[in-house]
Amino acid sequence: MKPYVFITRKLPDEAVEKLRAKYDVKMWEKEDVGVPRSILLEEAGRADALLTMLSDQIDEELLSAGTRLKVVTNLAVGYDNVDVEAATKHGIAICNTPDVLTAATADLTFALLMATARRIVEGAEFIKAGQWKSWSPLLLAGHDIHHKTIGIVGMGGIGSAVAKRATGFEMEILYHNRSRKNDVEMELGATYCSFEQLIERSDFVVCLTPLTEETKNLFTRDVFRRMKKTAIFINASRGPVVNEEDLYAALVDGDIAAAGLDVFAKEPIDQTHPLLGLSNVVAIPHIGSATVETRLNMIQLCLDNIDAILSGKEPKTLVNKEWNK
Ligand code: GLV
Ligand code: GLV
Incomplete structure (x- = not known):
């Protein structure tokens, strides 16, 4: 019997075709909804490998149901949806997709920063609504980007790539x-500072930190109050790093100027979400790494990791180095 691989979302058939020679592969076929929890638990019970999405909860219940399970590979660089400690305890390898998505995510983060500062979405909506009656000096005037101060919270690979883009401006x-990054200081002229200094001095506060117990609810009303009134807040990491009610109040009361958000506390959000009612918010649906090229590379990396683990080889991007010790 071939080992069984379950993939929790529909992926392009061409991408998984090669794997079918060696493995029995099944995908959740519905394009518009994720796999229900009960089916995921059942599949975990018979699978040798799971390819999961950041919207799947890979917790103790699921991992202990996975009696044959050897690897869970998550189609994301972030793995806050995975209980890594429990996986290690059960001898299950956890893999993610770092590096291959760094440039695309940095591009999107910078695009979101620019769209927010220069009111691109408001402008597009304005024109489509037939409101453009004449040119006028301060029509849709936004904020300069060049020569301003960008403060990056979470200087991993994506943070560094955003910093590199900022040098062009x-x-x-x-x-x-958490740790100093000598390479970005040397190569890009970035300056390390405390969180407090960063939020007080930056024109653009860009959140790229992973979601952990320490970073959960990091951005509160108090933090927004200490930012410049002209500050623009960009979040391309995880929603729960921000207290959304506090962000809403900060935007309404003018503690900060605007926000560009790719992520939300509870995803997906719908059109009734209070933040969407604010003209100084640019909201997009968690598409940081969403380019065709990058998503295909991420999928390939997940499939390579599954093949490596099930063939007794070293995976390329293992999260829990201790899984088989
Ligand atoms: C997306 O949010 C990721 O973690 O890759
Ligand atoms: C803070 O952003 C950290 O990554 O430690």
Whole structure:
């Protein structure tokens, strides 16, 4: 019997075709909804490998149901949806997709920053609504980007790639991270500072930190109050890093100027979400790494990791180095 691989979302058939020679592969076929929990639990019970999405909860219940399960590979760089400690305890390898999505996610983060600062979405809506009656000096006037200060919270691969893009706009670059990054300081002229200094000095506060117990609810009303009134907040990491009610109040009361958000506390959100009612919010549906090229590379990396683990080889991007110790 071939080992069984279950994939929790429909992927392009061409991408999984090669795997079918060696493995019995099944995909959740519905394009518009994720796999229901009960089916995921059942599949986990018979699968040797799971390819999961960031919207699937890979917790103790699921991992202990996975009696044959050897690897879970998550189609994302973030793995806050996975209980890594429990996986290690059960001897299950966890893999993610770092590096291959770094440039695409940095591009999107910078695009979101620019769209928010220059009111691109408002402008597009304005024109479609037939409101453009004449040119006028301050019509849809936004904020300069060039020569301003960008503060990057979470200087991993994506943070560094955003910093590199900021050098092209001759921005001053501040960053905060658990550890100092000598390479970005040397190569890009980035300056390390405390979280407090960063939020007070930055014109653009860009959140790229992973979601952990330490970063959950990091951006509160108090933090927004300490930012410049002209500050623009960009979040391309995870929604729960921000207290959304506090962000809403900060935007309504003018503590900060605007926000560009790719992620939300509870996804998906719908059109009734209060933040969508604000003209100074640019909201997009968690599409940081969403280019065709990058998503195909991420899928391939997940499939390579599954093949490696099920063939007794080293996977390319293992999260829990201790899984088989
Ligand atoms: C997307 O949010 C990712 O973590 O890759
Ligand atoms: C903070 O952003 C950290 O990554 O430690």
